[in-house]
Amino acid sequence: MPPTEQLVTSELDLDGVGAAGYEVGLDLGRASASSRQLFYDLHPGNIAFQGEGYILIDWGEAKEINLEASAFLPWLADMRATWGPGFKGLLAGFLQGLRAGTAIDHPTLLEQLRGALGGQSTAPSTEWPTSPIFASALGACSASLGAEGVYVDLSSLMTSKYDDVEKIAIRALELALTVKPGMPNGGTVLMEFRLDELMSAAKAMKELPHSERSLWLLSFALVQIGHKVCHVERSLALSLLQAAQLVAQMCTDNARYLESLYAVSVHSEPSILRSPQRRLERGEVFGTLAYCHSRAITAVRLFELSLTMLKNGSATNALWSVLWSAIRRIRGVEDAFARWTNDPDDYEAAAPGLLALVKAQAASIAALISGLQEALERGAHLPWHGLMEKEIPNITTEFEWCRALVTERRPTPEFFAKHFAQIHSSVDTRHLGIFEVSFDER
Incomplete structure (x- = not known):
């Protein structure tokens, strides 16, 4: 894209024409993240609108890809030629859905793709406030079912270097899951989720500097841990995911700041739920x-x-x-x-x-x-x-x-x-x- 052209990743920055393709793009981005595939021969003629939303009549030919920026460029060029004025919205939705689906296993993918696409990004620096280190550490966490209940290994969160705001979010997560602070690498503990402790910690975080970011990170972490736990114990996972929503509601009054966090909770959700x-x-x-x-x-x-x-x-x-x-x-x-x-x-x-x-x-x-x-x-x-x-x-x-x-x-x-x-x-x-x-x- 030429340097003067806007590269939009938010639904907030679209017009009515662009918004028409946004939801289609969300589905395509999420599908590419989960299936490692891109769907070709996809054009507006393959999409029906039924008064409330869009139905993909024909996904077209699917091709497997590696999740790297260069793999998307030929496909996006094809989509741009096919979609014309609607491409701006399709691209915005695709980037949002792709990031939501790869938030912890490929946390740098979207920034790499943005750089490869060029253009003038409209995204503010605070739009995605988690670092690749924090996201990758969450990806390395695990949950398992034992004789006494669900065991969680958060050791990856205890051994990396984080900034002060990330440390606050991790401490609140420890309190909620009754994980001992400074747990040694490789340690696994029995999880006991305590909603009261979590909400007390979240309320205290609201009074601290950079409260919006710390609450955002806490909600993001609860979503990721909840998605892992759902494979071993559904009721506990649902409690974690509901808590993530309660924390998100406390986070900020800025819709732009919350948009991507909400997309993660929706578009990275495991199919088992x-x-x-x-x-x-x-x-x-x-x-x-x-x-x-x-x-x-x-x-x-x-x-x-x-x-x-x-x-x-x-x-x-x-x-x-x-x-x-x-x-x-x-x-x-x-x-x-x-x-x-x-x-x-x-x-x-x-x-x-x-x-x-x-x-x-x-x-x-x-x-x-x-x-x-x-x-x-x-x-x-x-x-x-x-x-x-x-x-x-x-x-x-x-x-x-x-x-x-x-x-x-x-x-x-x-x-x-x-x-x-x-x-x-x-x-x-x-x-x-x-x-x-x-x-x-x-």
């Missing part, structure tokens, strides 16, 4: 409801912050993909619960979690409609104006489905079961992609 190898127990299902709720709250807050930036002129586009990710994941979890059980006893036990989730769903839809109305008043070109014109079910019927449950004065277990049986006629659970969830073996 979406497709378990067995039928889940009650506690695991309820833990998923709690984690999904917290992630949705983060997304709504982040979207609303982006609208504020849009109004004050520090952004040109809202974080639409963030809000849609929350709505689609809630749909996926609700659909999974309805398929998992029709037993009123299960609904009675899950009632608090389900009600909280549905309230977050309604809040997400309300934020979406509010943002859409503001965009249309400004004359912005957005593809989502067609979401009210879809065949039933659409966003209107979904909101009504939420309201019917939330406004029920004393919903009985039988009411819950009957209400969730209507989900497929009221909520669009098709084409969820990575937001599709199962609570049964698939």
Whole structure:
């Protein structure tokens, strides 16, 4: 790219035309990170828009690649020729998804690719506040299941040199996981997650210099450890991932600072969290409801912050993909619960979690409609104006489905079961992609 051309990596810096390809780029970046493949012959004619999002009809030919900057340049040149004006958004999404998927195993890849692409980067220096050393050390951490519970080896975090802010985040992580400070290299300890200790440490961190960065790093570390733990103990992993969202919500009021952190939590998520190898127990299902709720709250807050930036002129586009990710994941979890059980006893036990989730769903839809109305008043070109014109079910019927449950004065277990049986006629659970969830073996 010529030096004068902007190289955008944030959805906040796109216009309506560029935003159209952003979500496609996110999927492609995440897929390339996880599969080590690039998909050729991919052009707008292979993509259908169904009023809310995009469906890839044909991924095209896949070619295996090494995760190095030079491997992407011919493919990106091909995409630029194919996508024309939409390439700016496609590239921004691709870079964001690729970085999220390679955040700990190839932490320098995005910077190398930026340098190879050229152009004038719009990314501020604080956009990605973790160092390659810190990220690589997290990648070397491990979790295993023993007779007494989950064992964690964080020795890689204890033996490297970090700056003072990274040390603060590591200390808070130690407190939360009851790991002894200064644990010798190669040491493995029984993990005991203590949410109260974590939140107390996070609140104390808010009063320190550079609090935004230390909280960002703590949330990032909890996501990475949670993703490792999910392979050995699901309930504990969900607690860690929910805690990561709670810390992220304390982090900052700057949407630009949180955008990439949220992308990591979504686009580096292991498939085992979406497709378990067995039928889940009650506690695991309820833990998923709690984690999904917290992630949705983060997304709504982040979207609303982006609208504020849009109004004050520090952004040109809202974080639409963030809000849609929350709505689609809630749909996926609700659909999974309805398929998992029709037993009123299960609904009675899950009632608090389900009600909280549905309230977050309604809040997400309300934020979406509010943002859409503001965009249309400004004359912005957005593809989502067609979401009210879809065949039933659409966003209107979904909101009504939420309201019917939330406004029920004393919903009985039988009411819950009957209400969730209507989900497929009221909520669009098709084409969820990575937001599709199962609570049964698939």
